[in-house]
Amino acid sequence: MKKKLSTGDVLIKVLTPIVAVGVALILGMILIALLGKDVGVAMGDFFQGALGSPIRIGDTLSKVAPLTFTALAFAIALRCGLVNIGAEGQFYLGGIAAGLVAIYAPGLGIPVIGGAVVLLLAIIAGFISGGLWGLIAGWLKVSFGANVVITTVMLNYIASFLNKYLIGYNGPFYDGSGNPQSEAFKVSFERGFLINGSDMTITIVLGILALVFYYVFFFKMKKGYEMRVVGFNSTAAEYAGIKVKSNALLAMFMAGGFGGLAGVSELLSAQSRILPDFSSNYGFDGIAVALLGQLHPLGIGLSAVLFAVLKSGGLAMGNKGTISPYIVSAIQAFVIILVVASVFVQDEYTRRKLIRQAKTAKGE
Amino acid sequence: MVPILEMKNIVKQFPGVLANDNVNLTVEKGSIHALMGENGAGKSTLMNILYGLYSPSSGEILFNGKEIKITSPRNAIEQGIGMVHQHFMLIPALSVIENVVLGKPGNKTVLELKNDAEAFVALGARYNMKIDPYALVSDLSVGQQQRVEILKAIYRGAELLVLDEPTAVLTPQEVTELFKIMNQLKEEGKTIIFISHKLNEVFAICDTITVLRLGRSQPSVTAASTNSEELAEMMVGRKCFLDVDKGEYNPGETVLKMEHVFTKGTHEALNDINLEIKKGEILGLAGVDGNGQDALIDAISGLTKVSSGKIFIKGNDMTGSSPRDILEQKVSHIPADRHKRGMVSTMSVKENMILISYYKKPFSKGLFLNGKFIEENATEIVEKFKVKTPSIEEMAGKLSGGNQQKLVLGRELSREPDFIIAAHPVRGLDIGATEYVHECLVAERDRGGAVLLVSTELDEVLTLADRIAVMYEGKIMGILDKEDYDITRIGMMMAGQNQ
Structure with missing residues (x-):
């Protein structure tokens, strides 16, 4: 008694996001043309920059891990019915903790054999700090009923300013160089993973493992089932004897932890010290990635790749100086709007199909 | 004209x-x-x-x-x-x-x-x-x-x-x-x-x-x-039986006992509830909607704390126990609002079938769910309780109301409960499904289960119940034995008068 998806069902699920992205790119081109720029040149820069050579592809793929992690930060919380807009702040906390480990742990007599132990510690520290940051919002929710959307957004600001303070001129981790920054990391992930000379690191493997964990946790494990019940229907969960509050707390800790891992993977892969505003919007891009991927692990992985392309192609257009990077943000906004719209297309498809079925059943 | x-x-x-x-x-x-x-x-x-x-x-x-x-x-x-x-x-x-x-x-x-x-x-x-x-x-x-x-x-x-x-x-x-x-x-x-x-x-x-x-x-x-x-x-569209065949009334030992139970709250709070339900009987709880029936169910199932009084299930003091501990006493619950409380409409039939028992063997092993057993279990219940669904993977919310209720009923009754709380179990169901639900409840009673049937439909209570308790503003106005059934008197009690 397996449920059979018709070919049409599968097609519509796969096609709508692709069409949405295609239309967004076309709108982007129109926008570029309206600004009087050469569309061909701009698009050439875009694809050349993102996918023009193996190294470029590697550089692009290096953005997949942080995008996957922030997407999971959003997706995990949403599975438990909580709208976590706080991946950006969790990203900062995770990055700060991991950065501090990478700067100071080697001096504490922790062996630096290939950096592995320190990196492992950095990952753990990043997960826990991001998790605790998420947990604040969870705690405010279960204790006072505070809206998670609002508290996580607030916590984003706090995290960003906390970072600015810590590495600022009066901050404890200021390196005294005259610029607001920390000391350089003594250990970081080795670049050139899989593709020599690129920015890719082993974090992309961690990202894939995280997606596998996400799938197994929510669809094969007791705790994940429990969390989904809470997310779909918390009243029924209470009836079934499931503790709603502790599930919400755990979900926010896990979500925050993955947000933290995003910070770890970005900071210790692509950057060499803690700087102000080191996130470049990963926390918010993650929301779009999760939604475009329809919260499905495979979908999240694919849309993380897509957003990585958009991000690095956009960066390349911006670096060439022909197109403002804001145009790229606008294209990304088109993608998000159209992806949301594509959900309605799918609903309409289902609705019409049901009507058709009803009519055939009546022999009309 | x-x-x-x-x-x-x-x-x-x-x-x-x-x-x-x-x-x-x-x-x-x-x-x-x-x-x-x-x-x-x-x-x-x-x-x-x-x-x-x-x-x-x-x-x-x-x-x-x-x-x-x-x-x-x-x-x-x-x-x-x-x-x-x-x-x-x-x-x-x-x-x-x-x-x-x-x-x-x-x-x-x-x-x-x-x-x-x-x-x-x-x-x-x-x-x-x-x-x-x-x-x-x-x-x-x-x-x-x-x-x-x-x-x-x-x-x-x-x-x-x-x-x-x-x-x-x-x-x-x-x-x-x-x-x-x-x-x-x-x-x-x-x-x-x-x-x-x-x-x-x-x-x-x-x-x-x-x-x-x-x-x-x-x-x-x-x-x-x-x-x-x-x-x-x-x-x-066919002849139907407006009556139900029941076995002889032969009550056994007490399953539920409530002693002087009070709860806090504004208008529906329980006010000195004393109630006993025995094995092999259906106790009908009549009353106009909103007179404390929900509060009574929530108190028994541990969803709200009682402010004073005691609740015993099978002789164990369950006052203040968690909902799960109470369910563990082989208590089954068919809630009034199945969409809100009884099932998760956005989950599959299969996943809804394990809502109460997912954490126990054989539904799960260690930290993991036991997918194979879960499928077998769902298939079995769907067949036994005649849940009409294209597949056990179908979203529960897509089933018709009657089949959703059969899903809940099947899940709850297949746990072989000692005590069943059935709140408005046929609300919104057609006559065919109603007959079926009633047959199931009577079968549970004949098997030796204790049943609390909460209903605002007087006809339903009169047909099924062995004894009838009437609630009004959080109080039990009185409990009538079968031979004392009198619709005028029950009506007076529903309106808060008892002479």
Whole structure:
């Protein structure tokens, strides 16, 4: 008694996001043309920059891990019915903790054999700090009923300013160089993973493992089932004897932890010290990635790749100086709007199909 | 004489559902016309079309012999059609008169509440209704609110009044009052469409009866020319048994015992509840909705804490225990609102089947769910309880109401419970599914289970229960043994009187 998806069902699920992205790119081109720029040149820069050579592809793929992690930060919380807009702040906390480990742990007599132990510690520290940051919002929710959307957004600001303070001129981790920054990391992930000379690191493997964990946790494990019940229907969960509050707390800790891992993977892969505003919007891009991927692990992985392309192609257009990077943000906004719209297309498809079925059943 | 209303060949197509399929309804002026049918037969759809909430896919409506288009409820009111919904459309925070003038045609920029209030009170007096126009709706009883709704419709000039299951929320005495008002309206030449599925009420008050079944109208009959069996058959489409076969009443040891239980809360709080339910019996809990039945269920199932008193299940003190510890005592629960409490409509049938037991062997092993057993279990329950579903992977929310209830029932009864809490277990179900649910509950009783049956349908309680307890404002007014069943007395107790 397996449920059979018709070919049409599968097609519509796969096609709508692709069409949405295609239309967004076309709108982007129109926008570029309206600004009087050469569309061909701009698009050439875009694809050349993102996918023009193996190294470029590697550089692009290096953005997949942080995008996957922030997407999971959003997706995990949403599975438990909580709208976590706080991946950006969790990203900062995770990055700060991991950065501090990478700067100071080697001096504490922790062996630096290939950096592995320190990196492992950095990952753990990043997960826990991001998790605790998420947990604040969870705690405010279960204790006072505070809206998670609002508290996580607030916590984003706090995290960003906390970072600015810590590495600022009066901050404890200021390196005294005259610029607001920390000391350089003594250990970081080795670049050139899989593709020599690129920015890719082993974090992309961690990202894939995280997606596998996400799938197994929510669809094969007791705790994940429990969390989904809470997310779909918390009243029924209470009836079934499931503790709603502790599930919400755990979900926010896990979500925050993955947000933290995003910070770890970005900071210790692509950057060499803690700087102000080191996130470049990963926390918010993650929301779009999760939604475009329809919260499905495979979908999240694919849309993380897509957003990585958009991000690095956009960066390349911006670096060439022909197109403002804001145009790229606008294209990304088109993608998000159209992806949301594509959900309605799918609903309409289902609705019409049901009507058709009803009519055939009546022999009309 | 021209009929006041003719609805001809009305068709209403919803996505996936043909709610009205060539329905014909003719209502004579100055009559009380019953519209009957099971849930989902299309009564509400038809009346919502009449009241301008839906537009029909095809068909025509004649009012006083002229074809009309009804574009909105406001438009319906202007043409002289009024409706009292099952769930009142009153704003609790506003006064009676503010509710009455709300949306009334001809309001000025500054409301003339005083004039309206005087006129409204005078209208009430005509029907022997005392009404304080400045009282807040939230301070009125359910029966009073209903009278306000009826008067409101008449005040706005309704010639044709639709009453959608008006008796569902009333005590037997209030029903009598309502019928008096309906008869007086009829004498004044108003026309009433009375929606109900209660046979005795229809015979008590109606002149003509139209039955809808599966979206189609059956030929109308006069009340004088038909009988209960015939109507039931028209509604279900086959002969049905209005009675249930039960084994001999042979109660065993006590399963549930409540001693002086109080809870905190505003209006529905429990007030000194003492109750015992034994093995092999069905205790029916009657009462008008909202008199503490929900609070009682929540207290027993551990969802709310009692402020004093003790609750024992099978002799164990379960006062203050968690919902899961109580479920672990082999307590099963068929909640009143299955969408909210009994199931997760966005999860599959299979996943809903493990809602209570997922954490236990053999449903899970260690940290992981046991997918193979979960599938076998779901397949077995679906077959045994005749849940109609394309597959166990289907989303539970896509099943029909009756099949959703069978899903919940199957899950709960397959746990072989010692104690079953069944709250309004047939609410919203058609006669066929109702019969099935009742058979299952009786089978559990005969097997030696203790059953608490909470229902506002007196007929259901009278048929199934071995003893009846009546609740009023958080108190148990009394418990009657089978031989003492007396509908008048139960009615008095439902209204808070016990002599």
